[in-house]
Amino acid sequence: MGTHDHLTITELRHKAYALREDVVRMLERAGSGHSAGPLDLAEIFTALYFNIMHYDPKDPEWSERDFFFLSNGHCVPIQYAAMAEAGFFPKDELMTLRQLGSRLQGHPERTKLPGLENTSGPLGSGLSQAAGVAYTLQYIDKQPHRFVYVVTGDGELDEGNIWEAAMFAGKNKLSQLVVFVDRNNIQIDGTTDNVMPLEDLHAKWESFGWHVQEIDGHNIESILDAASMARAITTMPSVIIAHTIPGKGVDFMEYDYRWHGSPPNSQQAKDALHKLRTLDGKIRGEHE
Amino acid sequence: MSKYPLVDDLFSEGVAAEPIRTGFGRGLKAAGEASEAVVALCADLTDSTKMSEFAEAFPERFVEIGVAEQNLVTVASGMARAGKIPFTSSYAAFSPGRNWEQIRTTVCLNDQPVKIVGSHAGVSVGPDGATHQMLEDIALMRVLPNMVVVAPGDSVEAEKATLALAENGKPSYIRLAREKTPIFSTKDSPFELGKAYVLREGADVTLMGTGTMTYQMLAAAEKLSEHGVSAEVVHVPTIKPLDEETILRSAKKTGRVVTAEEAQAAGGFGSAVTELLSEKLPMPVKRIGIQDRFGESGAPDELLEHFGLTGAKIAKAVKEFVEAMPQYHREG
Numbered sequence: 001m002g003t004h005d006h007l008t009i010t011e012l013r014h015k016a017y018a019l020r021e022d023v024v025r026m027l028e029r030a031g032s033g034h035s036a037g038p039l040d041l042a043e044i045f046t047a048l049y050f051n052i053m054h055y056d057p058k059d060p061e062w063s064e065r066d067f068f069f070l071s072n073g074h075c076v077p078i079q080y081a082a083m084a085e086a087g088f089f090p091k092d093e094l095m096t097l098r099q100l101g102s103r104l105q106g107h108p109e110r111t112k113l114p115g116l117e118n119t120s121g122p123l124g125s126g127l128s129q130a131a132g133v134a135y136t137l138q139y140i141d142k143q144p145h146r147f148v149y150v151v152t153g154d155g156e157l158d159e160g161n162i163w164e165a166a167m168f169a170g171k172n173k174l175s176q177l178v179v180f181v182d183r184n185n186i187q188i189d190g191t192t193d194n195v196m197p198l199e200d201l202h203a204k205w206e207s208f209g210w211h212v213q214e215i216d217g218h219n220i221e222s223i224l225d226a227a228s229m230a231r232a233i234t235t236m237p238s239v240i241i242a243h244t245i246p247g248k249g250v251d252f253m254e255y256d257y258r259w260h261g262s263p264p265n266s267q268q269a270k271d272a273l274h275k276l277r278t279l280d281g282k283i284r285g286e287h288e
Numbered sequence: 289m290s291k292y293p294l295v296d297d298l299f300s301e302g303v304a305a306e307p308i309r310t311g312f313g314r315g316l317k318a319a320g321e322a323s324e325a326v327v328a329l330c331a332d333l334t335d336s337t338k339m340s341e342f343a344e345a346f347p348e349r350f351v352e353i354g355v356a357e358q359n360l361v362t363v364a365s366g367m368a369r370a371g372k373i374p375f376t377s378s379y380a381a382f383s384p385g386r387n388w389e390q391i392r393t394t395v396c397l398n399d400q401p402v403k404i405v406g407s408h409a410g411v412s413v414g415p416d417g418a419t420h421q422m423l424e425d426i427a428l429m430r431v432l433p434n435m436v437v438v439a440p441g442d443s444v445e446a447e448k449a450t451l452a453l454a455e456n457g458k459p460s461y462i463r464l465a466r467e468k469t470p471i472f473s474t475k476d477s478p479f480e481l482g483k484a485y486v487l488r489e490g491a492d493v494t495l496m497g498t499g500t501m502t503y504q505m506l507a508a509a510e511k512l513s514e515h516g517v518s519a520e521v522v523h524v525p526t527i528k529p530l531d532e533e534t535i536l537r538s539a540k541k542t543g544r545v546v547t548a549e550e551a552q553a554a555g556g557f558g559s560a561v562t563e564l565l566s567e568k569l570p571m572p573v574k575r576i577g578i579q580d581r582f583g584e585s586g587a588p589d590e591l592l593e594h595f596g597l598t599g600a601k602i603a604k605a606v607k608e609f610v611e612a613m614p615q616y617h618r619e620g
Contacts (some may be wrong), residue, residue, distance in 0.1 A: 067369070108393020109397050110369075117369055125362045125390050132374075140327065140349065141370070149433035161390065162358035 016042040017280035022081035028269035030098040030153035049082040057087035057194035060114040071126025073107040076205035088115040104138040124159025134177035155187025169237040170209025184246040184258035217242030233265040305468035311443030312339030315450025320503040337377035357383040368400035380422035382404025410550030410581040421583035427463040427555030436526040439499035448479035484531035490520030493544040501548035507599025543616035553577030571616035
């Protein structure tokens with residue numbers, strides 16, 4: 001829709017921290033859920049929802065919209081936070097996460113909440129759904145101006161379904177497909193290196209026929225530049241390996257795989273919110 | 289109720305027969321002609337699942353996926369999100385055999401009108417053996433919320449069923465067989481999703497068949513009539529949602545029910561009928577199907593005989609059942 005692309009890089013950085021605060025509050029209230037991934041994805045979701053993607057929160061089925069697929073559904077708190085901020089639903093509703101009757105299911109369900117394009121949780125299937133949309137846009141409906149964005153985890157890349165989709169997208173040169181891999185190096189049982197090494201990840205995607213970029217996943221400008229580059233590549237699908245720090249912004253969660261699937265308790269949430277505000281204050285300080 | 293039009297001389301040697309999958313192929317092409325939204329995806333089995341007619345007529349709407357059944361249904365789920373009506377085909381052993389979770393999450397929970405076409409179901413696949421003889425698909429598909437499950441009785445009906453599924457807007461599974469199945473229905477025979485049909489009236493027992501077994505039930509009823517047993521035959525092409533009214537009406541009339549399917553007796557069509565009857569009209573039921581074992585290599589006819597799925601074998605089992613079980617009596 002482009003109603004938000006007037007935001008400056010500094011404003012986007014602030015917004016990422018505000019979304020992190022929402023995530024911490026939602027998880028504390030819910031009493032269950034995943035902390036590390038949603039926190040480390042704050043910049044990517046901010047860039048997607050407040051600069052990169054075209055959509056209309058008042059008309060989620062808008063026929064000219066870009067598509068977004070969250071493949072690792074457990075990271076949905078950050079998507080809910082971004083969607084509420086973007087105006088898809090009232091921000092109060094964020095506090096209903098994971099509660100009986102809520103539209104904000106523990107893992108995203110398309111039929112429950114307008115604005116979600118898919119239902120995910122079991123890993124490895126979001127990329128192929130996105131590829132199905134990208135194929136349709138490129139070859140059947142012939143709408144080259146619409147893009148399909150995907151976020152996957154790195155642990156999720158253990159799944160065979162991902163590589164089936166990668167092969168399919170490569171074969172068909174699905175150039176309207178842009179994938180962000182959240183390369184935070186952790187999964188439930190430990191580091192990705194210990195559980196199932198993924199390297200050489202860059203070479204893996206490249207050998208499947210993808211255009212590969214590697215960026216600092218917390219640098220808004222890098223994210224915007226990489227997305228822009230991905231859209232300019234018209235001969236193959238694009239993957240952006242976004243190196244992130246799990247739990248980013250909350251020092252006692254950072255780099256610790258045990259926060260993959262745990263929520264903060266109330267004291268931890270209080271500490272986390274304090275840390276996030278301090279960091280956000282520093283960002284403000286840099287620009288004063 | 290008007291009489292269901294059946295083919296004449298059903299039990300003659302020369303009765304016409306055709307693979308059920310061939311009817312699907314015709315139906316899919318017709319569905320493609322009727323709606324531009326219909327797309328087709330295949331996992332490297334385009335000819336043998338009879339998707340080739342569609343692929344030739346509408347190459348721009350046909351997507352080759354390769355040997356990747358998880359990708360098959362999830363790409364289809366995405367295409368449905370983009371407004372298409374995707375038919376996905378493979379052998380039933382692989383889809384829905386291999387990709388059940390993807391069907392559960394991205395098709396059923398996600399409520400997208402993806403059509404899972406499972407060809408080569410049942411033991412009549414023949415020499416390929418147990419790995420390729422899908423027997424658990426009905427059970428796997430019918431437990432999924434939102435899913436419609438259809439097993440057409442012959443190729444003529446398969447064509448109608450395919451057209452109907454293109455328009456029902458729901459996740460759907462259609463079960464097809466490889467070998468020629470005798471054709472009992474005519475182009476004027478009715479087909480509606482969710483409806484069962486009384487093919488033959490009787491008084492002593494109701495034989496309920498689905499898929500390839502309906503013709504065998506008709507043959508069994510003919511044989512039983514020679515032995516003084518009057519069997520009603522109900523064809524149930526839609527296993528989910530079940531036509532409760534027709535099934536209960538016939539069961540109430542005859543007081544004994546025998547079901548048959550070319551699939552595991554556990555969890556499948558017979559189980560669905562039994563669940564209904566045990567709650568609404570408890571009575572003796574016999575379920576004919578594969579009894580908790582896998583298939584094996586052999587000629588299709590030999591295998592049907594071996595597993596007791598021919599008209600003659602079914603007639604024998606029904607006769608024993610009728611003699612052993614009192615007819616369920618109801619008031620009024």
